[in-house]
Amino acid sequence: MSQPLPAEAARARALLSATARDGRRRMARPVLLGLASIACGLAQAWFMARLLTGLLGHGEAAWSDLAAAGALALLAIGLGVAQERAQADAGAAARAGLRRRAFARLLALGPSDTRPAGERATLVVDRIEALDGYFARWLPAAVLAALGPLLIALVVAFEDPLSGVILLAAGGLVPVGMAVTGIGAAMASRRQFDALQALSGRFLDRMRGLPQIVLFGRQESEAQALGAAAEELRGRTMKVLRVAFLSGLNLEVIAAAVLGCLAWRHGNLLVGGHPNPQAALFCLLMVPGFFAPLRAFSAAYHERMSAQGAAAALAPLLQDEAVPEAGLQLAEMPPSVVVTFEQVGLTYDPARGPALADLSFRVLPGEALVLAGPSGSGKSSVLRLLMGFNRPDQGRIALNGRDATSLKPSELRRLSAYVGQKAHLFRDTIRANIALARPEASEAEILAAARAARVTDFTDALPEGLDTLVGEGGYGLSGGQAQRVAMARAFLRNAPLVLLDEPTAHLDPGTEADVLESLRRLCAGRTAIIATHSPALRARFSRVLEMEGGRATPARLAGE
Structure with a gap:
């Protein structure tokens, strides 16, 4: 069960989409704050380009440019902190809603739910906790990765069309590289959650039966079995981390290539032959800003893979929750029953x-x-x-x-x-x-x-x-x-x-x-x-x- 079946994957996507729609107003706050931070970064880079142009002898450097750049940097920091808090609030609200629904469903099922207690605890605690990154980081990062680089590329293209085209082309390569690593991330994350669920259920069941284990002298064998399950979980967790690092490496290679292309295009700035040195400096300064949303997107990409694995296990529990309880209701409690x-x-x-x-x-x-x-x-x-x-x-x-x-x-x-x-x-x-x-x-x-x-x-x-x-x-x-x-x-x-x-x-x-x-x-x-x-x-x-x-x-x- 290392990879979700198509039906399971469809239910997982439906669950994640429905939860995201329910909390879209709360999740819009980090996106708006992120866009405001990107706009501050554009304005700050513009003032820094003016300041550097003057220091390089192509204009006059003004203290007002430095003050404006510093003020915008402080504003961007404040917006970043506010964005982090808004993302944490969105993730917490989504998890709280899912946990209420899951717990209510377990209460409604009662003893008719034949899953072991350890598996049910893993569903309500660990599986839902694994969805935090999806709502707190992945969704805002996905929106900002689409809007932020596009906004920066358009502003850069207004100053230098070819630089804008280079940035847009590089931005299009990022999802391709992430899709390649994403397949492995999804499989690794699913296997990790399977191992975690097996370990949780086994540990809880053995703790409940501890007197019987000691009575029959099975302590050593059970300890070895738990150790083997824990080692399997460790190995699968390390595989998830390796895939995440590969995704980050792919992005860094593309960013380095873009910076080299723009440095080559605007290289004559150093010998004083550039027609618009301020625009050249602005384009170079905006390369880190262009890749910042994509870097956040890449860092959160494995959160999406983990969330799909967790949601695939959680969706069967919640899929029938909307079905109302069938039957009649008592008008009053009868005093006796035959x-x-x-x-x-x-x-x-x-x-x-x-x-x-x-x-x-x-x-x-x-x-x-x-x-x-x-x-x-x-x-x-x-x-x-x-x-x-x-x-x-x-x-x-x-x-x-x-x-x-x-x-x-x-x-x-x-x-x-x-x-x-x-x-x-x-x-x-x-x-x-x-x-x-x-x-x-x-x-x-x-x-x-x-x-x-x-x-x-x-x-x-x-x-x-x-x-x-x-x-x-x-x-x-x-x-x-x-x-x-x-x-x-x-x-x-x-x-x-x-x-x-x-x-x-x-x-x-x-x-x-x-x-x-x-x-x-x-x-x-x-x-x-x-x-x-x-x-x-x-x-x-x-x-x-x-x-x-x-x-x-x-x-x-x-x-x-």
């Missing part, structure tokens, strides 16, 4: 067979249905369907007798409170982690939810109580305490449907018993569906649906 599955089937991958097949059951308000069975039997798939992360391929799911698939997926999630097998707590206070379920909840409601989940059993002994800060992932709390915080979220959400996925996994028997008591209170009066392997949890509730291979076993529903 869940009915009628011969429901679901297939993720045809090669692996169905995840669910002809599954039927019904759960009434106040009932709790336990889904039991080995891993891969389809228990979690039932919960994913009820949360709207997947749609059934066949059969019917009904909520209060109405087709659940007619609702927006987000509306399905409004109906439910979910507790997984491992609660994720964010780096914040315990109170804020509970309030995540309903940010508008009052302090009294948060406290009531904490008490219902028995969170206060351990927070009352803490100096800061519910305002105690916990680390990312719940650092500082035990597994049972973190699970109680997750149940407090469910209590605070107060939804009519409760979905539990292995809520007592990884807990010791004593902690599991405490959590089960909170689960019993959470499920009371609500429709509850619980996926579990726990014998203690199965014994606590009377209705158990045994599942295997995505189907209900012949034993059907225990307790019916």
